[in-house]
């Protein structure tokens with residue numbers, strides 16, 4: 429299926445109810461289960477990734493296919509390791525290429541019984557649940573923070589608790605902070621000093637919890653704001669004082685693109701003030717990997733040269749996002765370079781022979797490819813997106829929301 433997205437003709441205004449954060453939802457589902465909580469979670473995400481997490485935790489079977497959901501794969505590997513029974517965890521073809529060896533090695537040191545069903549170091553996994561015994565673990569923190577979050581969440585329920593010593597430069601650090609902040613809300617104490625996190629054996633206290641709106645999902649509306657002069661939008665459920673690392677977007681978009689954010693009760697209003705055009709953008713995404721595509725497409729559409737660093741984890745996400753960005757930005761006439769591993773750069777030179785309107789943007793089973801490219805219809809007037817429903821991984825109502833503010837979304841053949 430292909431969607432043709434066409435820009436609104438008039439002023440861009442209205443209000444959007446953003447999806448709830450899947451990162452928060454998937455953590456609170458695990459923590460709620462570990463707290464034996466009688467409460468249901470309020471405003472749980474309706475994304476595929478949260479649905480799959482929820483269905484595993486409520487299932488009566490023992491073989492689970494978690495599709496494309498990285499958090500579900502990693503968090504459930506740790507969680508199921510200590511639940512008595514035999515469990516099989518598998519996922520999409522891409523999930524079978526996303527490494528999990530660092531987490532499995534760490535869990536095995538705690539006594540977990542985990543076998544690789546196919547390739548060493550990758551899902552699918554066969555897990556035999558057993559009582560784990562804590563201690564001190566050293567692990568590489570530079571590959572995925574999800575391994576660390578997975579271990580931290582089960583740490584209070586492990587005999588003797590757990591000390592994690594993180595080696596190398598920590599990737600996606602705000603997601604580890606998010607895990608610990610949420611654990612704290614459920615009564616768990618921790619100590620994080622330098623590269624060491626210590627969690628004693630203790631019990632979670634069940635509490636009522638409501639999930640806040642998703643900042644990574646909000647990024648596409650900030651991107652839209654940065655591409656138009658006349659803009660006023662209310663993003664419902666969003667908090668500037670947020671648990672999520674991607675809340676830094678409010679600052680970045682103000683500083684670089686003149687998009688201003690104002691908390692109005694439970695919602696955030698974003699407007700655009702006139703600012704001089706940015707000459708180039710240098711940003712490091714090591715703490716905010718999920719919004720790198722948003723900025724890359726925005727800069728190409730606005731013809732702003734850029735140099736982005738801290739992107740080494742992008743190669744092991746839903747697709748190799750560096751390669752995907754290079755392929756698809758080329759369809760808009762921009763040749764992105766990879767100066768070093770984990771970097772992309774663009775000199776601002778467009779190939780004028782390329783007709784972006786004729787392009788069909790491929791999405792590689794990656795929601796963020798569709799989510800980041802669709803807004804660029806504002807600049808190119810119209811843009812075609814292949815396999816557009818990939819967005820359900822994190823933002824199921826994205827196209828409905830685009831329509832609400834005046835975009836047209838039509839199914840077309842190529």
Ligand SMILES: O=C(O)C1=C[C@@H](OP(=O)(O)O)[C@@H](O)[C@H](O)C1
Nearest residue numbers: 451499572573574600603717741
């Ligand atoms: O813990 C989380 O909720 C996430 C952590 C990040 O992954 P990595 O730690 O693998 O970079 C991020 O990219 C992902 O979308 C969600």
Ligand SMILES: C=C(OP(=O)(O)O)C(=O)O
Nearest residue numbers: 496497498499718745746
């Ligand atoms: C990388 C992502 O998700 P996950 O790793 O949880 O599959 C994402 O949502 O951009």
